[in-house]
Amino acid sequence: MSYKRSSLMQERMEQNRQAILQSARELIAQGGIKDAQIQAIAERAGVSSGLVYRYFDNKSQVLIEVLSEAIQHEVKILNHIAESDELTSKQKLDKAVTTFVKRAMNSPQLAYSLMFEPVDAELEHERFRSKQLIKQSMKEILAAGKINGEFGFEDLNTAALCVVGAMTFVVIEPLNPSRGVMFEQNHKDYFVKQIAEFCVNAVQVQEEK
Amino acid sequence: MSYKRSSLMQERMEQNRQAILQSARELIAQGGIKDAQIQAIAERAGVSSGLVYRYFDNKSQVLIEVLSEAIQHEVKILNHIAESDELTSKQKLDKAVTTFVKRAMNSPQLAYSLMFEPVDAELEHERFRSKQLIKQSMKEILAAGKINGEFGFEDLNTAALCVVGAMTFVVIEPLNPSRGVMFEQNHKDYFVKQIAEFCVNAVQVQEEK
Amino acid sequence: MSYKRSSLMQERMEQNRQAILQSARELIAQGGIKDAQIQAIAERAGVSSGLVYRYFDNKSQVLIEVLSEAIQHEVKILNHIAESDELTSKQKLDKAVTTFVKRAMNSPQLAYSLMFEPVDAELEHERFRSKQLIKQSMKEILAAGKINGEFGFEDLNTAALCVVGAMTFVVIEPLNPSRGVMFEQNHKDYFVKQIAEFCVNAVQVQEEK
Amino acid sequence: MSYKRSSLMQERMEQNRQAILQSARELIAQGGIKDAQIQAIAERAGVSSGLVYRYFDNKSQVLIEVLSEAIQHEVKILNHIAESDELTSKQKLDKAVTTFVKRAMNSPQLAYSLMFEPVDAELEHERFRSKQLIKQSMKEILAAGKINGEFGFEDLNTAALCVVGAMTFVVIEPLNPSRGVMFEQNHKDYFVKQIAEFCVNAVQVQEEK
DNA sequence: CATGAATGAGAATTCATTCAT
DNA sequence: TATGAATGAATTCTCATTCAT
Numbered sequence: 087m088s089y090k091r092s093s094l095m096q097e098r099m100e101q102n103r104q105a106i107l108q109s110a111r112e113l114i115a116q117g118g119i120k121d122a123q124i125q126a127i128a129e130r131a132g133v134s135s136g137l138v139y140r141y142f143d144n145k146s147q148v149l150i151e152v153l154s155e156a157i158q159h160e161v162k163i164l165n166h167i168a169e170s171d172e173l174t175s176k177q178k179l180d181k182a183v184t185t186f187v188k189r190a191m192n193s194p195q196l197a198y199s200l201m202f203e204p205v206d207a208e209l210e211h212e213r214f215r216s217k218q219l220i221k222q223s224m225k226e227i228l229a230a231g232k233i234n235g236e237f238g239f240e241d242l243n244t245a246a247l248c249v250v251g252a253m254t255f256v257v258i259e260p261l262n263p264s265r266g267v268m269f270e271q272n273h274k275d276y277f278v279k280q281i282a283e284f285c286v287n288a289v290q291v292q293e294e295k
Numbered sequence: 296m297s298y299k300r301s302s303l304m305q306e307r308m309e310q311n312r313q314a315i316l317q318s319a320r321e322l323i324a325q326g327g328i329k330d331a332q333i334q335a336i337a338e339r340a341g342v343s344s345g346l347v348y349r350y351f352d353n354k355s356q357v358l359i360e361v362l363s364e365a366i367q368h369e370v371k372i373l374n375h376i377a378e379s380d381e382l383t384s385k386q387k388l389d390k391a392v393t394t395f396v397k398r399a400m401n402s403p404q405l406a407y408s409l410m411f412e413p414v415d416a417e418l419e420h421e422r423f424r425s426k427q428l429i430k431q432s433m434k435e436i437l438a439a440g441k442i443n444g445e446f447g448f449e450d451l452n453t454a455a456l457c458v459v460g461a462m463t464f465v466v467i468e469p470l471n472p473s474r475g476v477m478f479e480q481n482h483k484d485y486f487v488k489q490i491a492e493f494c495v496n497a498v499q500v501q502e503e504k
Numbered sequence: 505m506s507y508k509r510s511s512l513m514q515e516r517m518e519q520n521r522q523a524i525l526q527s528a529r530e531l532i533a534q535g536g537i538k539d540a541q542i543q544a545i546a547e548r549a550g551v552s553s554g555l556v557y558r559y560f561d562n563k564s565q566v567l568i569e570v571l572s573e574a575i576q577h578e579v580k581i582l583n584h585i586a587e588s589d590e591l592t593s594k595q596k597l598d599k600a601v602t603t604f605v606k607r608a609m610n611s612p613q614l615a616y617s618l619m620f621e622p623v624d625a626e627l628e629h630e631r632f633r634s635k636q637l638i639k640q641s642m643k644e645i646l647a648a649g650k651i652n653g654e655f656g657f658e659d660l661n662t663a664a665l666c667v668v669g670a671m672t673f674v675v676i677e678p679l680n681p682s683r684g685v686m687f688e689q690n691h692k693d694y695f696v697k698q699i700a701e702f703c704v705n706a707v708q709v710q711e712e713k
Numbered sequence: 714m715s716y717k718r719s720s721l722m723q724e725r726m727e728q729n730r731q732a733i734l735q736s737a738r739e740l741i742a743q744g745g746i747k748d749a750q751i752q753a754i755a756e757r758a759g760v761s762s763g764l765v766y767r768y769f770d771n772k773s774q775v776l777i778e779v780l781s782e783a784i785q786h787e788v789k790i791l792n793h794i795a796e797s798d799e800l801t802s803k804q805k806l807d808k809a810v811t812t813f814v815k816r817a818m819n820s821p822q823l824a825y826s827l828m829f830e831p832v833d834a835e836l837e838h839e840r841f842r843s844k845q846l847i848k849q850s851m852k853e854i855l856a857a858g859k860i861n862g863e864f865g866f867e868d869l870n871t872a873a874l875c876v877v878g879a880m881t882f883v884v885i886e887p888l889n890p891s892r893g894v895m896f897e898q899n900h901k902d903y904f905v906k907q908i909a910e911f912c913v914n915a916v917q918v919q920e921e922k
Numbered sequence: 923c924a925t926g927a928a929t930g931a932g933a934a935t936t937c938a939t940t941c942a943t
Numbered sequence: 944t945a946t947g948a949a950t951g952a953a954t955t956c957t958c959a960t961t962c963a964t
Contacts, residue, residue: 095943095948102948124934134950136936145934202411202467217467239496244489251464252457280453287448288461288497304923311924333959334926343925345961354959513944520945542938543947552946554940563938620829657914662907666879670915673878676829676844698871705866706879706915722927722964729927751955761929766956 103141105131110152115196119203122149146205150212153200157216160186164223168230175231176286182227183253183282190257191274197257221246228289238291249285256281312350314340319361324405328412331358359421362409366425369395373432377439384440385495391436392462392491395429399466400483406466430455437498447500458494465490521559523549528570533614537567537621568630571618575634578604582641586648593649594704600645601671601700604638608675609692615675639664646707656709667703674699730768732758737779742823746776746830773832777839780827784843787813791850795857802858803913809854810880810909817884818901824884848873855916865918876912883908 109131113122124145128135142148167173167182190197201217224246231237239245256277318340322331333354337344351357376382376391399406410426433455440446448454465486527549531540542563546553560566585591585600608615619635642664649655657663674695736758740749751772755762769775794800794809817824828844851873858864866872883904 095946099948123932125932135934136951137949139935140948239489239493241485241489244486245493247465248461248490248493251462252460255460255464256456276450277453280448280450281457284448284454284457284497287499287501288493290496290501292496292499292501308923332957337926344959345925345927346923348960349923517944541936546947553938554946554948555944557939558944657907658910659903659907662904663911665883666908666911669879669882670875671878673882674874694868695871698866698868699875702866702872702875702915705917705919706911708914708919710914710917710919722925726927750953752953762955763930763957764928767927772955 099141102131102133102137106133106138106141106148107152107155110148111156111196114149114152114199115193118195118199119149119205124148146208149205150209153209153213154216156196156200157219160189161216161219161223163189164220165226168223168226175227175234175236176290178227179231179249179286179289180282182224183249183285184278187253187256187278187281188274190254191278194257197254201254201257217250221250224249231289235291237289239289245289248288252285252288253281308350311340311342311346314342315347315350315357316361316364319357320365320405323358323361323408324402327404327408328358333357355415355417359418362418362422363425365405365409366428369398370425370428370432372398373429374435377432377435384436384443384445385499387436388433388440388458388495388498389491391433392458392494393487396462396465396487396490397483399463400487403466406463410463410466426459430459433458440498444500446498448498454498457497461494461497462490517559520549520551520555523551524556524559524566525570525573528566529574529614532567532570532617533611536613536617540567542566564624564626568627571627571631572634574614574618575637578607579634579637579641581607582638583644586641586644593645593652593654594708596645597649597667597704597707598700600642601667601703602696605671605674605696605699606692608672609696612675615672619672619675635668639668642667649707654709655707657707663707666706670703670706671699726768729758729760729764733760733765733768733775734779734782737775738783738823741776741779741826742820745822745826746832749776751775773835776832777836780836780840781843783823783827784846787816788843788846788850790816791847792853795850795853802854802861802863803917805854806858806876806913806916807909809851810876810912811905814880814883814905814908815901817881818905821884824881828881828884844877848877851876858916862918864916866916872916875915879912879915880908 106127110122110127113126113130124135124138127148128138131138138148142151163185164182167178167185170178173181200213221243225242228237228239228245228249229242232239232242237245315336319331319336322335322339333344333347336357337347340347347357351360372394373391376387376394379387382390409422430452434451437446437448437454437458438451441448441451446454524545528540528545531544531548542553542556545566546556549556556566560569581603582600585596585603588596591599618631639661643660646655646657646663646667647660650657650660655663733754737749737754740753740757751762751765754775755765758765765775769778790812791809794805794812797805800808827840848870852869855864855866855872855876856869859866859869864872
């Protein structure tokens with residue numbers, strides 16, 4: 087019986103924990119990190135503010151976990167593409183950029199906050215690590231392409247940085263006051279395709295006319 | 296005499312105004328927007344905190360003006376490059392990217408704050424406009440290159456966005472915890488060159504092998 | 505069987521109760537009352553925080569009992585000295601003071617917390633009663649000495665108060681930032697001896713030169 | 714004109730500062746340090762809570778200043794007695810103890826809080842310094858008396874400690890729940906006199922019968 | 923116009939106590 | 944009886960903005 091209770095409790099605690107993270111994620115997605123206050127997070131999660139501190143040492147830890155989870159999810163997707171056996175390097179790069187941008191455009195505020203919105207040093211440090219993971223994933227695609235002769239850039243690190251820069255910068259765009267245009271599906275698809283092409287072109291072996 | 300005093304006064308006021316903006320700019324460059332507090336700005340400018348409100352409606356307005364001025368300065372430089380008569384489009388793009396990145400790397404914290412550090416909606420709106428100016432400048436270079444056959448991208452807007460993305464994203468990099476490497480001049484020059492090449496490759500007409 | 509279980513249960517409960525008190529005592533001895541938090545007390549006692557409230561109405565009650573027990577223990581020791589048949593009053597006083605101070609110096613933080621660290625009114629009240637017991641014990645020694653002519657003070661109550669004051673005040677001293685000196689055994693012994701002498705001198709019949 | 718304004722302002726600021734200290738002092742005197750909360754202090758001083766932080770870095774600093782001022786005031790009085798030319802050492806000691814105790818009994822809660830109520834490390838450190846001043850003052854009286862042959866104790870430091878212990882411990886007494894008795898003036902005077910005698914006896918040269 | 927003292931609405935965090943299991 | 948998750952009131956400190964002088 088005590089086993090059963092413990093088990094139920096653990097389940098509920100896990101639910102609480104997830105509710106808090108989910109709540110924080112949503113608040114960030116709506117209004118950025120500045121709106122993710124403990125009180126608000128707790129309220130939206132349906133718990134008391136004090137309870138948040140049973141699951142997390144402090145506010146930073148909550149945000150760090152939201153950030154980590156979100157980025158690591160993206161990284162997994164990118165890695166999966168990078169490891170695919172059936173695609174050429176170009177196809178991989180195209181797919182990686184396309185996928186990333188499409189996903190980011192679905193919650194641009196979240197993407198923006200995760201990538202750019204500044205916070206304290208601790209979170210900044212974690213964010214840096216997370217960004218490195220994305221860059222790392224991109225590096226693998228690029229490195230493979232260079233070895234097999236598809237790509238012709240010179241410096242791997244810079245190339246990866248530029249690709250990530252190009253593809254993440256677009257999360258800024260939809261945040262603009264005239265959001266309208268960007269959210270028609272046709273335009274969006276076209277837009278995404280262009281970005282991927284830009285990146286592929288940038289790195290592929292080429293001969294000038 | 297009242298004319299004369301008024302004139303002196305106006306001069307004085309302009310001085311104050313500039314001092315406040317300068318002070319804010321420096322504080323942002325040092326510690327980001329979080330360190331640009333009214334009290335601190337006023338102190339460094341050698342005026343009282345109350346006086347700031349004579350020249351600006353509120354804190355946001357101060358920051359908006361700092362941002363605008365700074366970006367418009369960059370835009371002027373970019374435009375000057377775009378309008379040069381003696382460069383090919385490729386050379387212009389290369390020079391534009393090179394110049395922008397080099398300058399940004401000289402005060403990365405300022406560049407970061409201006410481009411990404413979030414504040415309130417008002418400032419965000421202004422920031423969008425400023426970024427559009429940079430993009431616009433880039434568009435001119437790209438458009439000219441497309442017309443004269445140097446560049447072969449498809450969508451002008453996206454290409455510009457990606458170029459700006461790639462070249463601004465790098466301001467994040469030097470803020471990272473392991474800053475060391477980036478600040479040796481050699482490495483910096485190489486790094487900047489790579490970024491410019493990346494961008495040029497991305498947009499130029501090309502035939503695959 | 506229900507009888508037997510009840511008996512076992514009672515034993516268990518008594519164990520819990522004592523564990524809680526012991527835990528609180530240790531925590532106070534280490535870091536003062538501020539470190540004796542319900543959570544910490546429970547944890548160290550190996551029980552849940554909720555259980556503490558089965559045995560005690562609230563936190564104050566726990567502390568009150570710790571205080572009472574501790575002081576009553578000291579009082580027993582003092583009373584034992586007071587009742588000794590083989591010592592003169594002077595010797596008793598000397599021994600009482602010596603014993604008390606030595607013991608207090610072994611866990612100065614506990615002694616300090618018990619004697620001085622303030623909490624709420626309820627505990628303060630209990631503390632007063634406990635201190636009275638110490639004073640009472642001292643009074644017995646002093647009263648006997650006055651009757652048999654060894655001591656020559658005027659007011660019994662004040663004399664006892666001063667003795668207790670002198671001998672308890674010293675528990676403050678070792679808590680001071682420059683603890684070092686006090687904890688060499690030689691110095692400690694000398695120190696204790698001086699205090700006892702001070703008290704004996706204060707109350708003994710005396711003729712000025 | 715700007716001079717005049719500045720002068721008036723300075724006066725008012727000094728008033729605020731004093732009002733805050735006074736308010737804190739009174740709150741401590743009434744309910745101990747636990748009742749001296751920033752909010753309450755500000756309210757009673759007739760200022761906003763934020764203003765307190767213009768005059769003091771943090772809460773501790775407020776309390777430290779209250780403590781310091783109060784104890785230094787007592788120390789001045791004691792030093793004045795110690796330096797008197799017209800009193801014998803015995804008379805000085807008697808007067809010092811009498812004066813201190815009488816004053817302490819006028820606001821026993823304040824005296825208690827200042828001497829014993831524990832707070833944070835910073836304040837504790839300051840308190841220690843302050844207490845040392847009292848002890849130091851007492852040491853001067855005792856040292857002079859030893860040199861001129863009036864006093865016959867062995868260890869100066871311990872003697873001073875015991876005197877301070879005896880005379881400060883009494884501030885505990887009036888805090889007791891049955892305060893009544895202590896506050897009849899006759900009893901008080903008698904009480905005070907006894908304490909002084911206790912201390913004098915304790916240190917004076919004596920021959921046992 | 924210029925000053926900077928004063929305001930007070932937050933925001934994060936702690937911890938005794940309660941109560942469903 | 945025993946657990947420990949959950950509560951939420953309470954407290955300190957910050958900082959943009961106002962306003963009397």
